[in-house]
Amino acid sequence: MNQVAKNMTETKQDTIVEVDGIAMRYEGGVQALKGVDLKIPSGELTSFLGPSGCGKTTLLKIIAGLLTPTEGEVRIRGKKVTGPGPDRAFVFQDFALMPWATVQRNVEFGLELRGMPKDQRGEKAVKYIAEVGLAGFEKSYPHELSGGMRQRVGLARALAVDADILMMDEPFASVDEQTRRKFQEDMLDLLSKEKKTVIFVTHSIEEAVYVSDQVVLLSPRPGQVQRIIRTEIDRSKSPDEIRRDKNYLDYVDDIWAVLRTYL
Amino acid sequence: MKLNGKQIPIVYSLFLWAAIWELVGRYGGLAILPPLSAVFEAGVEMVPTDKFKSAMVVTLDAYFRGLAMAVAIGIPMGFLMGVSKTIDRLIGTWVNIFVSAPLTAVVPIFMVILGIGQATVIASVFLFAIWAIVLDTRAGVKHVNPSLPEMAHSFGASRWLIFYRIYLLAALPEVLAGIRLGLIRAVKGVVIGQLLVAITGIGELFELYSRNFLFDEFWALLLMVFAFAFATAEAVGLVEKRIEYYARTR
Amino acid sequence: MALRTLGRQTWLWKLMSFALFFGAWEIAGRIPISLSFPTFIETFIAFVRMTFNGEFATAYLQTIQPLIIGVAISSVAGVGFGVLMGLWRTMEWFLVVIFIILYASPVAAIIPLVTYMYGIGLTSKVIAVVIMALPLIVLNCYKGVRHTHPSLIEMVRSFQGSRWQEIRLIILPNASSLIFAGLRLGIGAGFIGVVLAELLITPTGIGDLITYHRSVADYPEMFADITSIIALSAVSLTVLLKMEFLVRPETRKR
Ligand SMILES: Nc1ncnc2c1ncn2[C@@H]1O[C@H](COP(=O)(O)OP(=O)(O)O)[C@@H](O)[C@H]1O
Ligand SMILES: [Mg+2]
Numbered sequence: 224m225n226q227v228a229k230n231m232t233e234t235k236q237d238t239i240v241e242v243d244g245i246a247m248r249y250e251g252g253v254q255a256l257k258g259v260d261l262k263i264p265s266g267e268l269t270s271f272l273g274p275s276g277c278g279k280t281t282l283l284k285i286i287a288g289l290l291t292p293t294e295g296e297v298r299i300r301g302k303k304v305t306g307p308g309p310d311r312a313f314v315f316q317d318f319a320l321m322p323w324a325t326v327q328r329n330v331e332f333g334l335e336l337r338g339m340p341k342d343q344r345g346e347k348a349v350k351y352i353a354e355v356g357l358a359g360f361e362k363s364y365p366h367e368l369s370g371g372m373r374q375r376v377g378l379a380r381a382l383a384v385d386a387d388i389l390m391m392d393e394p395f396a397s398v399d400e401q402t403r404r405k406f407q408e409d410m411l412d413l414l415s416k417e418k419k420t421v422i423f424v425t426h427s428i429e430e431a432v433y434v435s436d437q438v439v440l441l442s443p444r445p446g447q448v449q450r451i452i453r454t455e456i457d458r459s460k461s462p463d464e465i466r467r468d469k470n471y472l473d474y475v476d477d478i479w480a481v482l483r484t485y486l
Numbered sequence: 487m488k489l490n491g492k493q494i495p496i497v498y499s500l501f502l503w504a505a506i507w508e509l510v511g512r513y514g515g516l517a518i519l520p521p522l523s524a525v526f527e528a529g530v531e532m533v534p535t536d537k538f539k540s541a542m543v544v545t546l547d548a549y550f551r552g553l554a555m556a557v558a559i560g561i562p563m564g565f566l567m568g569v570s571k572t573i574d575r576l577i578g579t580w581v582n583i584f585v586s587a588p589l590t591a592v593v594p595i596f597m598v599i600l601g602i603g604q605a606t607v608i609a610s611v612f613l614f615a616i617w618a619i620v621l622d623t624r625a626g627v628k629h630v631n632p633s634l635p636e637m638a639h640s641f642g643a644s645r646w647l648i649f650y651r652i653y654l655l656a657a658l659p660e661v662l663a664g665i666r667l668g669l670i671r672a673v674k675g676v677v678i679g680q681l682l683v684a685i686t687g688i689g690e691l692f693e694l695y696s697r698n699f700l701f702d703e704f705w706a707l708l709l710m711v712f713a714f715a716f717a718t719a720e721a722v723g724l725v726e727k728r729i730e731y732y733a734r735t736r
Numbered sequence: 737m738a739l740r741t742l743g744r745q746t747w748l749w750k751l752m753s754f755a756l757f758f759g760a761w762e763i764a765g766r767i768p769i770s771l772s773f774p775t776f777i778e779t780f781i782a783f784v785r786m787t788f789n790g791e792f793a794t795a796y797l798q799t800i801q802p803l804i805i806g807v808a809i810s811s812v813a814g815v816g817f818g819v820l821m822g823l824w825r826t827m828e829w830f831l832v833v834i835f836i837i838l839y840a841s842p843v844a845a846i847i848p849l850v851t852y853m854y855g856i857g858l859t860s861k862v863i864a865v866v867i868m869a870l871p872l873i874v875l876n877c878y879k880g881v882r883h884t885h886p887s888l889i890e891m892v893r894s895f896q897g898s899r900w901q902e903i904r905l906i907i908l909p910n911a912s913s914l915i916f917a918g919l920r921l922g923i924g925a926g927f928i929g930v931v932l933a934e935l936l937i938t939p940t941g942i943g944d945l946i947t948y949h950r951s952v953a954d955y956p957e958m959f960a961d962i963t964s965i966i967a968l969s970a971v972s973l974t975v976l977l978k979m980e981f982l983v984r985p986e987t988r989k990r
Contacts, residue, residue, distance in 0.1 A: 289890055306896075313894040319887040323909050323984050333895040336905075364986040384895065499833050518849055575749040576756055586920075586973055587966045588927035590935065594946050595962060598772040598955065670840050677842035682935055688845075696848035704849060712841040719840045 278446030552611025568627025614675025622664025626657030806865025818877020876918025880911025
């Protein structure tokens, strides 16, 4: 990692996630990641950006404890990650909803697994279903919802377990453009209330700059941290203003300049 | 299963089962289950006999004739059901009933109408094989990308050409899947038909061996029939994979 | 899957489809295409008569018993083996090839051997049902369990679900459609097995009725016997299909 990038990550905020010398080699011999070091500040939104196949999902799943790295370790508040934990919740690219369960039960599911009593988890689920804007759909089944709505269910499920760190793997990848923008805005709204650390994977430059405080640029496989960019954008502005903001556009250009060298 | 950290291919489990069979056959004291080695010996002795050869000829004859009829009638039938909603609704119910019906019970009808002989066996092969072919062909035609015939039409292809070139070619993977199922079911049809008729082909042999307690021969014949059924199914499966490779762009 | 399309048709189309089939049957019987081919009406009359004079009842009492016992055994054993094979690699390694071979092979050929072992009683019929039904049920359950969507499993893990929760809350419900389809296939095959056993070895039940009517050349009765067993199997399979929502509630609304 270059010096500039390192300096940029050292901010006043506490670091919540530390990625230390991570390398990942899959069983078939694919080297997905190599020497990844990274600090993720608490209470911010960090996104991983890079060409498809560069190891973004792999890195996210290692932080989530779903994959064990071949080298290095991840620490959360200084404690080594050995598996999934209650401090992290995952939102899946393909939603990972149970088709046989209602929206209500899907949202409750994380709590059900933790053995929370039915009435208690029901209440919580109703609250978060309303927060993601799906009030009234509690009794629907996933196949009756649009892609965007399904992902809202996935988000509600992750929020319901009240983890400090929310991890999202290309949550909007299979959602159409309009829904996607609306969803991005709603998500930012929601997160400003919920005070969470968010790690967000995307391959869209605009999305990364729009939603995150810090963008981690990954190189093509084997993925390494190429640059870390802190995006200083005035988020009090309206979404449309932000998308026309000079800083916003500069960041998009900067990142594009890096990514185009991979082509 | 792993050995010294290496994956053992799953078919090797057959050797293990063969060993178990051999041991149980030798020391299990079951008259009906002779050791596998004795079964193989019986098989080697059996194959060159005239009785076996003529039984095979009769059986294969019934098998391929019945199958050919099932393919020749099943594909057009499924095709019509795929392109015409009316036909689909009129005969769909019956095809769906027959595909899972106890067709064994129908064989006696063939026996009274066609007589106790080869014709009945051919008819039962046909009856067992056809429905899967019809249903899969229908499914294949239904899944044809609608822009394909439109494209052909815009290039001025005649209706006939559209029907045969586009639909049948595009539906080929499903048609083949249906034929594979048909092959498997046809083996069941030929065996069940011959067992019930009991005077021709391997049905007669099965009857003969079990009545005279010739269990070595019985198992040898059974293994050969199983191997034949499995091999035909696998062979079509290979062709299917090839075709699917070409059809992915559909 | 095939039967589902049947369920969607309106009753009018179904009526027409029945009328067409029975009409064609009636005409074929009147020509007649064969001296032993009765008309639909003759068969229907025989069918009604045997329904009410208890002939069917007596026969089916003997046919249904081994069918139910056999299907019950195959279901329990089949789901058990299938699920274990799906969950446990060693079990899969040992059994999957055997069941694939049994699935592709004409296991009916074993029936004469079964008679040698167990005589011509109930046991032989039950075994005939089991050898026909078991491989289908096992392979469907195995497929259902083995093909669980990996991201659903990851989802459970990400919420620290235990392996047992993973199996109970995700893998089994997810496989339930295929398990259910397997049970339907198994029951269909069970019907084939029991009829074959009755035609071939144990002169009882509906199979015996068919054989008897054939031997005395009562063709309308014989056709009625055959129609009854096909109808019984079609009705049982359709009822079972309608009950799928019990395991997969989301299919009820469709
Ligand atoms: N389970 C796996 N086994 C082997 N290779 C894998 C596996 N998962 C991902 N890979 C490979 O690792 C690389 C990184 O994958 P991934 O993390 O999914 O990339 P991204 O999310 O950035 O598109 C890819 O080349 C992919 O093919
Ligand atoms: Mg990815």
